[in-house]
Amino acid sequence: MASSFFAQRIPSVSAIFSVYTSLSAFTILFRTILNEIIPVKVRDFLVSKFTDYFSSHFNSNFTFIIQEQCDYVTNQTFRAAETYLPTLLAGTSTGSLLVRSINLKNPMAKPRYGIPVKAKITDEFQGIPLEWTLHSEKTITLTRKEFRDMIMSDYFTYIAKSSVDILKHIENLKIHTYNPHNREWESAVFQHHTTFETLAMETELKNTLIRDLDAFSKGKNFFKTVGRAWKRGYLLYGPPGTGKSSLVAAIANHMKYSIYDLQIQSVADDAMLRQILTSTENRSILLIEDLDCSGTDASCRNVNQDEKEGGENQNKKKKKEVTLSGLLNFVDGLWSSCVEERIIIFTTNHKEKLDPALLRPGRMDVHVLMDYCTPVVFKKLAALYLEIEKHDMFEPIEKIFLEVKATPAEVTEQLMVSKNPDIALRGLVEFLLSKKLTKKNEDTEIKEAEA
Numbered sequence: 001m002a003s004s005f006f007a008q009r010i011p012s013v014s015a016i017f018s019v020y021t022s023l024s025a026f027t028i029l030f031r032t033i034l035n036e037i038i039p040v041k042v043r044d045f046l047v048s049k050f051t052d053y054f055s056s057h058f059n060s061n062f063t064f065i066i067q068e069q070c071d072y073v074t075n076q077t078f079r080a081a082e083t084y085l086p087t088l089l090a091g092t093s094t095g096s097l098l099v100r101s102i103n104l105k106n107p108m109a110k111p112r113y114g115i116p117v118k119a120k121i122t123d124e125f126q127g128i129p130l131e132w133t134l135h136s137e138k139t140i141t142l143t144r145k146e147f148r149d150m151i152m153s154d155y156f157t158y159i160a161k162s163s164v165d166i167l168k169h170i171e172n173l174k175i176h177t178y179n180p181h182n183r184e185w186e187s188a189v190f191q192h193h194t195t196f197e198t199l200a201m202e203t204e205l206k207n208t209l210i211r212d213l214d215a216f217s218k219g220k221n222f223f224k225t226v227g228r229a230w231k232r233g234y235l236l237y238g239p240p241g242t243g244k245s246s247l248v249a250a251i252a253n254h255m256k257y258s259i260y261d262l263q264i265q266s267v268a269d270d271a272m273l274r275q276i277l278t279s280t281e282n283r284s285i286l287l288i289e290d291l292d293c294s295g296t297d298a299s300c301r302n303v304n305q306d307e308k309e310g311g312e313n314q315n316k317k318k319k320k321e322v323t324l325s326g327l328l329n330f331v332d333g334l335w336s337s338c339v340e341e342r343i344i345i346f347t348t349n350h351k352e353k354l355d356p357a358l359l360r361p362g363r364m365d366v367h368v369l370m371d372y373c374t375p376v377v378f379k380k381l382a383a384l385y386l387e388i389e390k391h392d393m394f395e396p397i398e399k400i401f402l403e404v405k406a407t408p409a410e411v412t413e414q415l416m417v418s419k420n421p422d423i424a425l426r427g428l429v430e431f432l433l434s435k436k437l438t439k440k441n442e443d444t445e446i447k448e449a450e451a
């Protein structure tokens with residue numbers, strides 16, 4: 001029985017050989033026909049589709065590699081993933097987490113948790129499990145066997161949207177400073193306490209600024225409709241100690257934007273400036289302080305003036321490598337649109353020294369004069385520092401302010417001498433009167449010298 005069973009089921013060697021020969025002949029014939037009929041390009045296309053189909057089915061996984069930098073610009077998908085992934089801490093599978101406490105204002109605050117390098121994190125999107133790996137500070141990968149198209153079209157968009165929402169509610173802002181040696185922005189937690197409530201300014205100016213900022217942050221569609229880059233430029237000018245830096249802090253805290261603080265003197269040339277600025281994040285403030293001392297041709301004198309003076313100045317001008325046009329390119333040129341929702345702030349103690357090109361309408365949208373203390377500003381400082389709305393000495397002090405120039409920084413220094421309003425205000429009067437006297441003596445000396 002058994003031998004007849006095998007005899008019926010297993011074909012003979014000669015039968016197998018004959019089938020093999022027929023198949024080979026058919027394959028050769030089929031290939032020849034294919035080569036004759038189908039053009040090379042179509043053949044290559046079919047082969048590539050065929051290979052793609054099988055590799056995606058038989059490969060164990062497909063990996064998306066997301067690196068921090070691409071084409072000298074910060075990869076926004078990397079930034080989005082970096083913001084989004086810490087929300088998935090429950091899905092980490094390495095058995096370890098980074099723990100850090102960076103709230104200097106409140107050491108008792110709950111620590112924050114981060115993802116260690118090499119950790120694997122799982123996520124689920126529309127019922128599909130996904131696995132992320134943080135390979136280093138600069139590379140993240142996302143691995144998934146199927147649903148490649150859906151990940152590319154929907155999942156990355158979802159992460160980008162989620163990260164924008166997360167950033168809007170983030171508590172700790174950052175301040176970044178450019179390190180020219182490492183050619184990198186270095187970050188620290190931004191802990192400046194100044195807000196619009198604690199900044200003493202004329203009420204109308206403060207309200208106008210807040211309205212302007214709010215309109216800007218809601219203005220995405222407006223900027224798109226009118227075909228402009230979503231950015232706003234502020235020029236803060238006025239004497240030292242009048243609150244320009246404090247206003248920058250108030251703007252950052254109000255908008256919940258991190259600050260990129262750029263020392264323009266540390267930038268070698270326009271190309272480096274471009275590289276530095278394109279590696280900043282959306283929703284941020286780019287701050288260039290003391291522009292009048294920057295050493296670029298944006299400061300101190302305009303180009304025509306230099307040309308008239310010729311010789312020595314011409315040589316000096318050649319050495320300045322960050323040019324006014326390089327800077328303007330970021331203020332309102334083509335490069336200005338490389339980052340979205342960006343506020344650019346220039347500060348200067350000497351507006352009159354800036355190149356007129358920078359001051360032309362449309363270049364810096366808002367010019368804000370931070371000036372010497374006025375009676376209104378003094379009363380706000382007294383309310384903040386001494387917690388008083390009224391005092392007998394207010395009237396004489398306000399009168400002195402009409403004659404003496406004192407900066408809010410000088411006034412706050414006097415108000416901090418004592419918590420007792422009588423002592424602090426008396427000290428302030430003495431300070432203001434001595435300033436008045438010094439000024440009078442200086443004026444007399446000048447008059448005598450002129451005579």
Ligand SMILES: Nc1ncnc2c1ncn2[C@@H]1O[C@H](COP(=O)(O)OP(=O)(O)OP(=O)(O)O)[C@@H](O)[C@H]1O
Nearest residue numbers: 198199200239240241242243244245246408409412
């Ligand atoms: N308008 C203000 N309201 C409240 N405090 C102020 C104001 N202006 C100055 N101050 C106080 O003076 C200090 C110095 O001010 P700030 O550094 O903001 O001035 P600045 O104009 O940026 O000076 P500089 O031009 O020297 O950088 C602040 O830390 C703050 O305490």
